[in-house]
Amino acid sequence: MALLQISEPGGKGPKVSRKFAVGIDLGTTNSLVAVPCGDSVETLPDDQGQDLLPSVVRYLDGETQPQVGYLALANAISDPLNTVISAKRFLGKRVAEIVEANPFIPYQFINTDDKEIPAIDTAAGPRTPLEVSADILRVLASRAEKFLNGSLDGAVITVPAYFNDAQRQQTRDAARLAGLKVLRLLNEPTAAAVAYGLDSKDEGNVVVYDLGGGTFDVSILSLQRGVFQVLATGGDTSLGGDDFDNVLANWVIKQSGNKDPLEPAARSELLAAVRDARHALTDSASVALHFDKWQGTLDRDTFAELVNELNDRTLNACRRVLRDAGLKVGDIDNVVLVGGATRMPVVRHRVADFFQRQPLADIDPDKVVAIGAGIQADVLVGNKPGDSFLLLDVNPLSLGIETVGELVEKIIPRNTTIPVAKAQEFTTFKDGQTAMLIHVVQGERELVSDCRSLARFELRGIPPMTAGAAKIRVTFQVDADGLLSVNATEVSTGTTAEIQVKPSYGLSSNVIEEMLKASQRYAEEDMKARALNEARIEAQQILDALVGALISDSNLLTEDELDRIKTATGKLETALQTQDSRQIQELTAKLNAETAEFATRRMDKEIVRALRGEAISSVHDS
């Protein structure tokens, strides 16, 4: 019956009510859209045949449609105030954070209130980074709709693995603003692995090494029968291709003997020249360079030596992620390269040496993320019902709450597979306490002041009980997009409070990375600080309990015993003024031992009273 099976031209078989879904790589510098075409997924070009859309938007007075892409980029220098470049870096941040991270930023911000999303003052009115991102997404969406000749049923948008709650939230909101239905926010490295994984049907562990213009990300995924599980993710958000250019520029300046500081214009010119030289080294062994009156050549060996330290830094991040994943270099089956900077042979060689295998690079490193997102979009929208392909992501930073002594109790450690719900019980610290402040923080350090505050909310209406009797259950829920909500309940009465962590509390990715770095640097100090805090709390609890006990029951002690307890108390109180956690612990143990007999006698006394019909609680209250 072959004659009846007429397939549509270009397609591989008859298609039934196929839905239209796209993958979008919303990048800092460039953005792309990818759509499923027959058996493969491809990125779509504009009318001029360019797949990359520069992530640049220019707002004009009186025009409803802004310029987006190459046209806007061409006007960036002549109209800097109205041309927004790299809006992605501003997503989920406060004005103060944006200005601090970008001191030369030309834009005028309107909302400087920390609670508001910052808006840039443009000729067309105020525009938030979220709206700018939406304008980019709109152009890509209409490009896809024109190609598909139909409206879109959904989109997968990629985000850096390091994006926090606020940044993810705003990316999702930008897509909604652009009229897109978001099927999933997908981490960029995961998307890259998907792009390769489905081609080769590989099984095993894959490293995604993503060196972009300004950031470095590395992730390890395990692939088993169509399930991609992110095992660990990490990186360095202030390391990228730009740093290679800076190293080269400084070398040229040194070679030329120039000692004067460069004018900004001359510096940009030099940077452009060394960037061209660096690109040329991808295909040739050496390249001619000139600067001012100096002329010279740069060969690959010299270049390799100059950027050795930069490569070392990326490989150190790889070591750390391997450790987080519990794997060794020998366990890695494939390495995938993402990002334009991985075109440099010097980077490829070092990566190949480190992982003892040739990295995969046959998909264009600029397009691989969008292609992976397109594949995932096709699956999510239901076009591949027989396909059991699934992506399991992790949360990149630990989530926790503040406890007594300004310590952080981690509730969901970093690199936990999401979605995840974790509950932990806490208790009241003081007698009769009726409210509790729940302070949600994100970060790896032990002390609250070293982590990033995400939200504070209060649980009220706890029935007054003795310290330690109330049971407060705090539940963290992180969904598949990596977005957090927190809920607190007092177990015995069912009093609840809930919060959806809001985007205005954004963490910059630089801050995330600094916190990670600091957590390593300070790991030892933190352990000590934590030990000291814990020792102090424990000591204070015993001392507090003892004061009450001595008031009501000191008649149970001989004078000698009372003296010994008082001496031990005095010593502990003195030690509490010091930083010596070990001594505090020892003296607490000593005081504990001295009072053990006293505690037994009090217990006996209470039992006797209870037997006489007197409630034990009334003894406590006296």
Next chain:
Amino acid sequence: MFSDKSFFEVFSIAARFEVDLIALADRYRNLQVQVHPDRVADGTEQQKLQAIQAASYLNEAYETLSSPQRRAAYLLQLRGVDVNRVDQSDLSPALLLEQIELRERLEGLPRDESGLTQMEQLRVSIEERHLESQEQFAHNIEHENLANAKKRYYEMQYFAKLIAEIDSLEEVLLGY
């Protein structure tokens, strides 16, 4: 969808300390393919909420059973033993002394290259002790000797904590 089942029942495996981790990972992935929110990315809010709950429970079950430490605590919890309530008799003086000694050795290591080698040796010997206490835990729980199992649990926990401390110290020394 799962929440009325024990973590072992979720994976249809026997509630024992010994677990085939490879088979467990396999079952985990098969189940996650069925319940993950991505399966209903195009569905209703109600379906999505259910999927998040089921996938979260599955993740918790997998995370618990794939770690010897958490698996042991869970086996005790199923028998009504709360590992968060430490009794004086749970910690033998010998164990405490051993801990103090190991900790002092760790703290006394030189903070340089030679320290790294010694730390590796220390790690190997602690990992051996960790395995021993796991074997003894398995034996005790099998024979429903809960008091001893609980003791072994704390032993495992001490060793696991020490190994984690070695890891973080090593990161500091290597400058990751």
